[in-house]
Amino acid sequence: MIAVLGLVVGVVAGLLVRPEVPAVVEPYLPIAVVAALDAVFGGLRAMLDGIFDDKVFVVSFLSNVVVAALIVFLGDKLGVGAQLSTGVVVVLGIRIFSNAAAIRRHVFRA
Amino acid sequence: MSNQDETPENRLRKELPEEVSAGAAEAAAAPAEQRTELSGRQRLVKGLWPPRVTRAQLIVALLLFGLGFGLAVQVASNSDGDSALRGARQEDLVRILDELDDRTQRLEDEKQGLEKQRDELENSSNQAEEARRQTVEKERQLGILAGTVAAQGPGITITIDDTKGTVEADMLLDAIQELRAAGAEAIQVNGVRVVAGTYLTDSGNSVSVDGNKIDAPYRFKVIGKPQDLEPALNIPGGVVQTLEKEQATVTIERSDKIVVDALRAAKRPDYARSSSQ
Numbered sequence: 141m142i143a144v145l146g147l148v149v150g151v152v153a154g155l156l157v158r159p160e161v162p163a164v165v166e167p168y169l170p171i172a173v174v175a176a177l178d179a180v181f182g183g184l185r186a187m188l189d190g191i192f193d194d195k196v197f198v199v200s201f202l203s204n205v206v207v208a209a210l211i212v213f214l215g216d217k218l219g220v221g222a223q224l225s226t227g228v229v230v231v232l233g234i235r236i237f238s239n240a241a242a243i244r245r246h247v248f249r250a
Numbered sequence: 251m252s253n254q255d256e257t258p259e260n261r262l263r264k265e266l267p268e269e270v271s272a273g274a275a276e277a278a279a280a281p282a283e284q285r286t287e288l289s290g291r292q293r294l295v296k297g298l299w300p301p302r303v304t305r306a307q308l309i310v311a312l313l314l315f316g317l318g319f320g321l322a323v324q325v326a327s328n329s330d331g332d333s334a335l336r337g338a339r340q341e342d343l344v345r346i347l348d349e350l351d352d353r354t355q356r357l358e359d360e361k362q363g364l365e366k367q368r369d370e371l372e373n374s375s376n377q378a379e380e381a382r383r384q385t386v387e388k389e390r391q392l393g394i395l396a397g398t399v400a401a402q403g404p405g406i407t408i409t410i411d412d413t414k415g416t417v418e419a420d421m422l423l424d425a426i427q428e429l430r431a432a433g434a435e436a437i438q439v440n441g442v443r444v445v446a447g448t449y450l451t452d453s454g455n456s457v458s459v460d461g462n463k464i465d466a467p468y469r470f471k472v473i474g475k476p477q478d479l480e481p482a483l484n485i486p487g488g489v490v491q492t493l494e495k496e497q498a499t500v501t502i503e504r505s506d507k508i509v510v511d512a513l514r515a516a517k518r519p520d521y522a523r524s525s526s527q
Contacts, residue, residue: 142301146311147318154322161327167339169324176317183310190293194306201313222339247291 167216168209171225175208176201178232181239188246208232394436397443397514401436405473405508406480411499412466415455421496422457422468423450425489432482434474438512440464445514460514476504 161169179201186192208228215224244250301307393399408425410417426444429437437444442459451458456465472479480502483489490500 142303142307143310143314144298145301147314150315150318150320151322152318153315154319155326158326159323161323169320170328173317173320173324176313176320180314180317187297188291188293194309197306198309198313216340219341222341225339246289247294249291 167221168212171208171212171228172205174229174232175204178235178239179204181236181243185239185242185246188243393516395445396516397436397445397512398516400509400511400513401473402507402509403435403473404476404504404506405434405436405471406476407503407505407508408468408470408472408483409499409501409503410466410468410470410493411501412468412496413499414497415466416496417457417466417468417493417498419450419452419457421489421493422459424492425470425483426450428482428489429470429472429474429479432474432478434472434479436473436510438471438510440469441512443510443512443514471508471510473508473510480504 179197182200183192183197186197211228212221212225215221218224390399394401410422410425422439426437426439426448439459442448442462442464444459448460451461453463456463457468458464483500483502490502493500
């Protein structure tokens with residue numbers, strides 16, 4: 141419950157504060173957000189499976205974000221940033237879909 | 251099913267195996283019967299309500315706060331009107347820039363073409379204007395000769411007072427010829443403009459000019475160079491002497507401003523046509 145509240149508060153704060161995104165972070169923020177979403181879905185699924193562990197969640201969340209940003213950074217340096225970030229988004233999207241499917245089975249039993 | 255889902259994740263990243271193994275460890279630690287009796291839905295409801303302030307919840311809340319914040323910021327910055335390019339990558343920006351350059355080039359070319367066209371049009375309209383101006387100027391000049399416009403300038407006034415009625419048309423014609431020879435440019439006699447086709451006839455005691463009968467005194471208004479006109483009339487055996495021999499009085503006045511305002515209508519020739527063109 142508090143976790144959900146945290147999400148809601150974060151969204152509201154982001155909308156209210158509207159901070160300028162620093163130029164350094166700009167290219168990585170969208171990918172990082174998608175990666176974090178993936179981690180959250182994974183965590184939700186793990187909770188429904190009854191195997192949720194906060195330490196694992198924290199590590200997976202952070203490492204997801206860091207690895208995604210790193211891939212984008214590396215892609216930019218290699219000159220394939222656009223393709224690589226597309227790839228990352230595709231992979232994360234697939235994972236989110238599969239996790240969402242598992243969650244759906246738990247919640248709706250279908 | 252979950253195993254199938256996790257296999258690709260294993261290859262992609264390391265955290266899910268950790269999750270699974272940790273979950274397995276947790277599951278091993280947790281009472282076995284609880285896991286079996288609780289469904290996923292029940293676990294979800296249990297996790298949501300009642301709210302429990304635990305370390306795990308707080309940490310997850312913190313992370314989710316970060317996620318929500320980032321999400322909102324990203325969405326907000328993406329939906330800003332001016333930042334359509336903000337999320338674009340370098341290559342995209344370069345491409346967009348190239349396209350803009352091309353477009354600018356094309357528009358520049360178009361602009362130059364249009365400007366050239368405009369200049370041409372302006373030139374042609376200037377030329378048309380110039381031609382019109384010249385035509386008007388020429389019309390004025392010709393109008394002075396043809397007597398269709400009034401004229402003014404330096405010249406002389408000649409008054410021939412003929413008390414005895416002895417002055418005849420040929421004397422006046424002589425005077426006009428002499429004036430023309432001396433460079434008179436516009437002449438009128440008693441309100442009748444003298445032009446190329448002017449004829450003078452005797453009409454009783456007086457004279458007709460182009461069929462208009464005029465009476466003495468005959469008053470000539472002549473535009474020309476006064477220093478030429480006056481001597482031309484006064485030469486020995488000239489117009490003035492001839493007229494004075496006929497008992498007429500001739501008065502010549504120089505003036506800086508003579509107005510020849512008698513007009514005649516422009517007449518279209520019935521037979522003569524311009525042979526040029």
